[in-house]
Structure formats: C-alpha cells, structure tokens
Amino acid sequence: MMLRRTLLVVLVHLACILLIVWIIFPIYWMIMVSLKTSEEVFNPHYIVTNPSPESYVTVLTQGYFRVMYFWRQLLNSVYVAALTVLFTLLVSIFAGYALSRLRFRGKTAISTLTLGTYIFPYAFLSIPYFILMTMLNMLNTHISVIIAQTIFVSPYAIWLIWEYSRSIPIEIDESALIDGAGRATIFFRMFLPLSLPALAAVGAYAFLFSWNQYLYPFMLLSSETDLTLPVAMGFFLVTDEAPWNIFMATATIYSVPPIIFYHLFKRYLIAGLAAAAVKR
Amino acid sequence: MSYKSSNFNPTNFLGLVFSLPFLIIFAAFVVYPLLYSAFVVSSGDYLSRVMNDPLFWRSLTNTLIYVGLAVNIKMFLALVLSGLLTFTQFRIVKVMSYLYLLPWAVPIIAGVISYRWMLQKEWGIVNKFLSDVGLQPVNWLGSYEGAMVALISFHVWKWTPLWTLTFYAARQGIDPSLYEVAKIDGASRLKEFLYITWPQLKYLYIFNTMLSTIWVTGEFDIPYLLTRGEPGETTHMLSTLGFRYAFVLLRIREGLSLYLLVIPVLLIFIIMLLRVFGGRR
Numbered sequence: 001m002m003l004r005r006t007l008l009v010v011l012v013h014l015a016c017i018l019l020i021v022w023i024i025f026p027i028y029w030m031i032m033v034s035l036k037t038s039e040e041v042f043n044p045h046y047i048v049t050n051p052s053p054e055s056y057v058t059v060l061t062q063g064y065f066r067v068m069y070f071w072r073q074l075l076n077s078v079y080v081a082a083l084t085v086l087f088t089l090l091v092s093i094f095a096g097y098a099l100s101r102l103r104f105r106g107k108t109a110i111s112t113l114t115l116g117t118y119i120f121p122y123a124f125l126s127i128p129y130f131i132l133m134t135m136l137n138m139l140n141t142h143i144s145v146i147i148a149q150t151i152f153v154s155p156y157a158i159w160l161i162w163e164y165s166r167s168i169p170i171e172i173d174e175s176a177l178i179d180g181a182g183r184a185t186i187f188f189r190m191f192l193p194l195s196l197p198a199l200a201a202v203g204a205y206a207f208l209f210s211w212n213q214y215l216y217p218f219m220l221l222s223s224e225t226d227l228t229l230p231v232a233m234g235f236f237l238v239t240d241e242a243p244w245n246i247f248m249a250t251a252t253i254y255s256v257p258p259i260i261f262y263h264l265f266k267r268y269l270i271a272g273l274a275a276a277a278v279k280r
Numbered sequence: 281m282s283y284k285s286s287n288f289n290p291t292n293f294l295g296l297v298f299s300l301p302f303l304i305i306f307a308a309f310v311v312y313p314l315l316y317s318a319f320v321v322s323s324g325d326y327l328s329r330v331m332n333d334p335l336f337w338r339s340l341t342n343t344l345i346y347v348g349l350a351v352n353i354k355m356f357l358a359l360v361l362s363g364l365l366t367f368t369q370f371r372i373v374k375v376m377s378y379l380y381l382l383p384w385a386v387p388i389i390a391g392v393i394s395y396r397w398m399l400q401k402e403w404g405i406v407n408k409f410l411s412d413v414g415l416q417p418v419n420w421l422g423s424y425e426g427a428m429v430a431l432i433s434f435h436v437w438k439w440t441p442l443w444t445l446t447f448y449a450a451r452q453g454i455d456p457s458l459y460e461v462a463k464i465d466g467a468s469r470l471k472e473f474l475y476i477t478w479p480q481l482k483y484l485y486i487f488n489t490m491l492s493t494i495w496v497t498g499e500f501d502i503p504y505l506l507t508r509g510e511p512g513e514t515t516h517m518l519s520t521l522g523f524r525y526a527f528v529l530l531r532i533r534e535g536l537s538l539y540l541l542v543i544p545v546l547l548i549f550i551i552m553l554l555r556v557f558g559g560r561r
Contacts, residue, residue, distance in 0.1 A: 009370070012364070012368055012370060012372075012373075013370065013372055015364075016364070016370070016372045016373060016375075016376055017372070019361070019376065019380075020372075020375065020376055020379060022437065023376075023379055023380055023382060023383060023437070024379060024382070025398075026383070026386075026391055026394045026395055026398065026437065027382055027383070027386060027391075027394070029394050029397070029398055029405060030390065030391075030393070030394035033394075033397060041403075042403045043403075044403055044404065044405045044408040046405070090301065091301045091302050091305065092302070094298040094299070094300075094301060094302075095298060095299045095301065095302045097298055098294070098295040098296075098298035098299050099299070102292075102294055102295035102298070103292070103295065104292040104293070104294070104295025104296055105292055105295075105296070106295075106296065106299075107295060110299050110302075110303070112554060113303075113306065114302070115554060116550055116551075116554065117306065117310070119491060119494055119495075119550045119553060119554075120494075120498075120546065120550060121494060121495050121496075121497060121498020121499070121519075121546065122498065123498040123499065123500040123519045124498050124519070124522075124539045124542055124543055124546070125310060125313070125314070125539075126500075126523070126539075127317070127522065127523075127526050127532065127535050127536045127539055128313030128314050128316065128317040128536065128539075129309065129310075129313055130526070130532075131313060131316065131317065131320075131532070131536070132309065132312065132313040132316070147305065147309060148309070150305065151305055151306065151309055151310060154302055154305075158302065183294055208385075211387060212387050212388055212389075212501075214388065214389060214500075214501045214504075214505065215500045215501060215504075215523075219523075219527065230387060230388075230389040233389045233390075233393065234389060234505060236393060237392070237393070237396060237505060237508075238508075244397050247393050247397075248393065248394065248397070250393075251389070251390035251393045251394060252390070254387060254389070254390055255385075255386045255387060255390045258385050258386070258387060259382070259385045259386070261385075262381070262384075262385040266381075
C-alpha cells in the first residue's frame, strides 16, 4: 500500500513536470530567442547566457522593414479591439436583457439563432463576407473587420449576459414596475448596474477575441499602415530572411496585453465559462 | 392577419426592438451574403470543378484526420488535467494550476511564430533536443507526417486549457459527499471515476467534443499560419484550401463553392447539437 502510494506520487509529479515543460516551452522559447542577438539566433542553446535587448530596441524603434509600422499596427489592433468591445456591448446588452427579462413573440427563434451563430465556425463565412464588403466598397476599412468580429463575439456575449441575469431576481423588476418605474428606468438604473460583472466578462472576452483574430483582418485589410499586428506578424512567416529574434520580440510584446488582461479579468472569464459549463 | 389592439403587449414590442441590433447585423452580414453566394455558385458548374480537384479530397481527408485526432486527444487530456487539478494537493499541481492557462492567453500568431522556429529542421530546439538524447532529427514542417503532427500538437497545446476549465468548473459542481462516501466504502480511484465522476461529466464531455468538432472543422488560423498547406500543398484543410482558391488562385467562386459545400453538413451537426442538448438547458 505504501509502495503504491509512493509510486502514485512519483507518477503524478512526473506527469506534472512533463506537462509543465510542454505548456511553458513555446512561451519560454519565444522569450529566450527574443533576447538573443542576430548572430546567436542560429545557435540553439536551452538557455541564453547573455540576454540582449537588441531585438526589442529594433522592434520599438521600427528598425527593420518587417516591423517598419510596428506602432501604427499595434495601435490599429488596439483600435479594432476597443471598437469591437464597444459594439459587442451595445448589441449584447439589449438582446441579453430582452431574452432574460421580456416575453415576446420570436424569443425562442432568436435564442436558437444566437446559439447557432455561436456554434457556427466563422471561417466558412469569410468569402461571402468578403464579397459583400467588395460590393459595399468597404474593403481596407477597419469598420469591416469590426463588424465581422462583433457578429462573431455577440452570440456568446448575449448568452453570457442572459445566463448571468438569471441570477438577478425578477422580483426586483416587478416591485419597480409596481412603484411606477418604466421599463427604461429599470433597464438603465437597475439591470445595467447589477449586470456589471457579466459586462466585464463580455468586454474581456471581446477584447481577447479581437486581439487573436487573424483571418478577417488578413482578408479585409491590405494597406500596410492599416494592418493589425497579427496580420503583419503573419508575413514574418513567408520571408526567407529570418531575424527570428526580432520576430520573437514582436510576438512577446504582442502577448503581454492579453496575459495582463487575462489576469485582471480571470475571475469574470472563469465565472462566465463555469456558468456555461455547468448549465450545459 | 390583424392583431387586436388588446393583443399589443409592451414587452412584446420592446423585446423585438432590443433584439433588433443583433438581428439586423446578422441578416445583413451573414444571411444576405450567404444567399447571394448560393446564387453565385448555382450559376455555374463550380461545385463539380471543386469536386474534381484531387486537392479537395486530400483536404477533406486532412481535415478529418486533424479534427478526429486533435479534438479527441485534447478533450481526453483536458478531462485528465481537470481531475489532477481538482484532486491532488501537491505543490507542483498548484504551480500548474497557475500556468496551464497561459497557452490560452497567448495569441495564436505569437505561439505559431515560436513553434515554427522550435521545429525548424537545422536550427530548431526540438531537433537539437532529439539529437542530444540520441534520436534522429525529424523534418517536422518539411514532411507530411511531421507537419500533421505539428498541427495537431499545436492545436492541443493551444486549446486544452479552455476545455480543461469547463471540466474543472463542472467538477466543482459534483457533490463532495459522494466522494467521501466512496472513500469510506474503500472504492478505488478508478471506481470513483467510473461511478461518480463520469456519469456527471458524460454529457459535458460529449457536448464539448461535438462543439469542438464543429469549430475545428472550420479552424483557419492554426493550419494556415503553421503550414500554409506546405510541404507541396499536402497539408491543406478545407478552410485553407477554400481560401487558397479564392485569394491565391483568384478563383473566388470555387472557394465559395467549397465553403458552401461544407456549410450544410455543418448545419446538420449544429442542429443535432442544439436538439440533443437544447432540451437540457
């Protein structure tokens, strides 16, 4: 029994170490290579002995042609993400409220539609969307990317708010109605403040979604100064030239905001996912 | 068709108005383009041209392999990992519970850039490690098998955390007294899993697997960025092949046809999923 117990402990530790190495390594390696000088890049050692800020300086001063518009493109990413968050909140707050609080014709249809859109893999909508944007003469505009992302984030956002607001007792609405408050007052004065945690989760989710997006901005944007950073980083992978330390530095910088964001909103994100998981 | 005025219900009206923003963008930017595309595709024999392309069948096979392996490996790993996080008190597990979500937070493009260089044939760290421990280096991204392994392993790396989290959350909802009773009865860990945990997680496991299957069928970023169909157009998925038709070969109608070919199949899956699990909500 004792032996079996020890064996189990050893096995669990071994499995954990392997898992941790596997989980961490790509991130560790990204940081390691980013700290190398351009001569050391082709020299694989597990640890960098004399880290150099060279590649970070190159990226931040836009000193290499692939990162010539680094700041501009980073700003584009921020702009697209911020507006995606804003639009998603606008769309999903109202729909989420309607689905959770109001009875109306077509409610079931709308909720099924929402879930269906959430499940649908949006890559398969890309070419039809591209054609529409061509017809509307909206190629090369950030708004085309923002609209697409809002559509794909909204279903989950609506659903999150809907789920969350079930925890807000309906009696609050009823007593307010009896006291003579209008629907609008209830919505703005009570529903919105009470669902702030859900809105935070939605905002964080929309931000992370937008920050991660590659396909739609890649397809819709083409002028170098309009690109979001992931699209520009995608072009790193097609060159024969390989200043990988610079690529890795860009990748590391781009990973920092989501990691911080994730950390700040962890509680809300997990709460949202947990609700999703348990309710299923 | 006339509604009596007494039928007018303010919440009825408000409900529709509040849902309108979503409905409008959905109709304008999803339904309309799809209908238009169906119209375009039906105006020529693009479908048969796609079906006659051997690359289409190759991509279909690749997608099936990728989805089949990546989704199932990931889900199984997520189930095991969530158990590890729930039941063990070792310090190392605490460390892991802090770290395991990192791949989820790191953007795909950043992860892929690191992965590509790790797997590089001559200077990559993975091959250096392999030769350090006395194994043959592998031509990861330069061979079909190597590239498929790279794709699947990257997918598992990136997406296991998310699903682990859902299982972890569901495990928190299992009544702990069940395990206490089992412990008193001297049940083994395996029995505990089979008779307490699995019955409670079964539906979630199946649901997650189906959902992920649908999503990964349409996954674009990982295959496109990691292999771009290379080497020699062998590792295309349906999503990347459609994109290639449309934007590399500039045969946008064939790309459209390919996507429209997949959509009905996916819709059947989606409706099935909603039917089976919709009632459980």
